Amino acid sequence: MKIATWNINSVRQRLSLLQDFLVKENPDILFLQELKCESEQWVLIESETPYNYYVHGQKSYNGVAILSKFKANEIVTNFPANPCFEQSRFIEITCNTDIGFCRFISLYAPNGGEVDSDKFKTKLQFYDALINYLEIIRAYDESLIIGGDFNIAPFDIDIHSSFKSSNTTCCTVEEKYKMRSILNMGFYDLYRLANPNTQEFSWWDYRAGAFEQNKGMRIDMLIASGRAAGYFQNSYIDYNMRAQHKPSDHAPVVAW
DNA sequence: ATGGTGGGTCTCCCA
Numbered sequence: 001m002k003i004a005t006w007n008i009n010s011v012r013q014r015l016s017l018l019q020d021f022l023v024k025e026n027p028d029i030l031f032l033q034e035l036k037c038e039s040e041q042w043v044l045i046e047s048e049t050p051y052n053y054y055v056h057g058q059k060s061y062n063g064v065a066i067l068s069k070f071k072a073n074e075i076v077t078n079f080p081a082n083p084c085f086e087q088s089r090f091i092e093i094t095c096n097t098d099i100g101f102c103r104f105i106s107l108y109a110p111n112g113g114e115v116d117s118d119k120f121k122t123k124l125q126f127y128d129a130l131i132n133y134l135e136i137i138r139a140y141d142e143s144l145i146i147g148g149d150f151n152i153a154p155f156d157i158d159i160h161s162s163f164k165s166s167n168t169t170c171c172t173v174e175e176k177y178k179m180r181s182i183l184n185m186g187f188y189d190l191y192r193l194a195n196p197n198t199q200e201f202s203w204w205d206y207r208a209g210a211f212e213q214n215k216g217m218r219i220d221m222l223i224a225s226g227r228a229a230g231y232f233q234n235s236y237i238d239y240n241m242r243a244q245h246k247p248s249d250h251a252p253v254v255a256w
Numbered sequence: 257a258t259g260g261t262g263g264g265t266c267t268c269c270c271a
Binding site (some may be wrong): 010013034060061113151205208209210212 | 260261262265269270
């Protein structure tokens with residue numbers, strides 16, 4: 001079983017890179033975020049790949065999808081008490097897979113804007129609602145995998161030292177605690193599980209040569225329940241896709 | 257404190 005997550009920052013701008021990535025990695029499941037288009041606008045590649053496409057798109061901003069080699073039984077595009085329900089930030093499917101019944105979620109958490117802004121408060125509320133929802137489905141004791149842009153770097157190792165973590169969105173203590181409480185529920189961060197001590201990032205600002213200087217954060221993650229995590233021993237962040245011409249500002253995260 | 261780039265509904269908003 002091979003899975004990947006990628007904030008693609010406009011799927012229409014990235015069709016060729018997406019094709020390259022699918023051919024190179026051939027994942028069974030790909031979680032995508034920030035499609036920045038309606039569901040029907042990128043069906044053009046659908047016939048050329050061996051995937052079922054489960055898309056919760058939106059014009060202009062947001063938009064998430066799951067590309068799956070397994071057919072979905074159920075598809076849901078929201079979770080209870082989500083304060084951003086009008087934005088396409090969540091899609092969940094269930095499938096019968098090679099490793100049994102699985103629940104898969106593609107998540108695009110709010111960025112939060114400036115620390116302490118209204119958007120920031122909404123981000124924290126989004127996490128409170130998400131944590132409540134995960135408490136419920138955790139009790140099912142299923143194989144659950146979330147691939148997402150969480151917009152939080154959970155620990156200091158996940159943040160380049162040039163960021164002032166106390167007042168930079170995605171690395172404040174308040175945000176870290178939200179992410180850690182998900183991990184403390186018994187969900188595993190597959191990259192960190194496979195690479196306990198490596199400092200690598202999944203996002204770098206387009207500006208000021210951030211990628212060239214490796215000034216990034218690790219905010220994109222594959223999170224698995226205990227039942228599912230045992231099927232994954234390896235994980236890496238595909239820096240090569242970030243180094244391509246006209247890249248997304250995020251690199252894909254792969255696990256197998 | 258500002259500005260840097262690159263998406264989007266494109267001289268403004270969002271990251």
